[in-house]
Amino acid sequence: MQYRRLGxxxxxxxxxxxxxxxxxxxxxxxxxxxxxxxxTVSAALDLGINLIDTAPxxxxxxxLLGRALKGHRCKVLLSTKCGLVKNGxxxxxxLRPKTIIAQLENSLQLLRTDxxxxxxxHYLDPRVPWQDALDTLAKLQAxxxxxxxxxxxxxxxxxxxxxxAGVISCVQDELSLLHSHKARCILEICRTYELGFVAxxxxxxxxxxxxxxxxxxxxxxxxxxxxxxCYRGTNFTQAQEFVKHVQEVASQAQVSPAQVSLAWVLAQExxxxxxxxxxxxxxxxxxxxxxxxxxxxxxxxxxQK
Numbered sequence: 563m564q565y566r567r568l569g570x571x572x573x574x575x576x577x578x579x580x581x582x583x584x585x586x587x588x589x590x591x592x593x594x595x596x597x598x599x600x601x602t603v604s605a606a607l608d609l610g611i612n613l614i615d616t617a618p619x620x621x622x623x624x625x626l627l628g629r630a631l632k633g634h635r636c637k638v639l640l641s642t643k644c645g646l647v648k649n650g651x652x653x654x655x656x657l658r659p660k661t662i663i664a665q666l667e668n669s670l671q672l673l674r675t676d677x678x679x680x681x682x683x684h685y686l687d688p689r690v691p692w693q694d695a696l697d698t699l700a701k702l703q704a705x706x707x708x709x710x711x712x713x714x715x716x717x718x719x720x721x722x723x724x725x726x727a728g729v730i731s732c733v734q735d736e737l738s739l740l741h742s743h744k745a746r747c748i749l750e751i752c753r754t755y756e757l758g759f760v761a762x763x764x765x766x767x768x769x770x771x772x773x774x775x776x777x778x779x780x781x782x783x784x785x786x787x788x789x790x791x792c793y794r795g796t797n798f799t800q801a802q803e804f805v806k807h808v809q810e811v812a813s814q815a816q817v818s819p820a821q822v823s824l825a826w827v828l829a830q831e832x833x834x835x836x837x838x839x840x841x842x843x844x845x846x847x848x849x850x851x852x853x854x855x856x857x858x859x860x861x862x863x864x865x866q867k
Contacts, residue, residue, distance in 0.1 A: 563610030568758035586623030
């Protein structure tokens with residue numbers, strides 16, 4: 563495994579990291595057994611993956627990770643978030659100080675730890691000034707409950723303003739061959755201010771692995787139906803054109819399409835790591851291999867046609 567420095571944090575992060583949304587199951591992905599979660603997490607640790615990312619909104623993810631990491635806390639950098647809360651069948655934005663504090667305390671309990679390495683604002687709350695949210699996080703950082711503060715899904719102009727507050731160390735945002743336009747602006751800001759950049763969704767829920775030959779029959783609540791916009795209609799058809807290019811490069815390089823897609827993300831200037839979701843140990847092993855794939859200029863050109 564290769565490691566990269568996360569901005570100015572002093573943390574060295576595995577180029578391929580583990581996203582634990584899918585491990586949480588629930589309505590978004592469907593449940594899996596704790597044994598499978600444990601096997602998946604163990605495979606990640608064995609391969610040198612040291613960053614695991616989760617969130618309170620990811621079903622049972624935090625609780626399952628807390629159990630699976632028992633005795634292994636010193637081996638991982640834990641990343642979790644605040645700002646989204648379940649309200650019945652709805653998800654609300656809530657960055658009030660009391661909510662941030664309550665979510666952090668609950669995350670600490672579920673993850674069975676007394677500190678979070680990277681604590682991120684998941685989404686902004688239109689009712690709460692972001693300055694107030696950062697002030698709350700800075701106080702929690704001073705108490706030793708948070709090592710580093712980050713943000714997710716922030717518009718570029720707002721991110722520039724937030725960075726000047728001086729408390730943000732890293733940014734998490736979507737980046738893949740199918741979603742690169744917004745990320746270019748975010749990456750430029752990260753390079754300018756020496757922020758770490760954690761890329762989520764590098765495989766768009768798996769579609770860039772080439773596993774879908776036709777539109778999948780997904781449950782209505784499946785995250786790929788509402789979070790990723792490439793599984794239906796013309797979006798699916800257009801995505802398959804990208805997949806063809808990925809498969810062409812993969813065939814030439816004798817690696818998997820997933821590894822090519824992840825290698826492209828890692829090749830983008832300013833990217834610290836690719837956050838890859840996985841539900842089985844074999845998926846983690848395949849993803850981890852992308853850290854050793856080096857794309858040449860010709861291959862990059864093919865992928866960006």
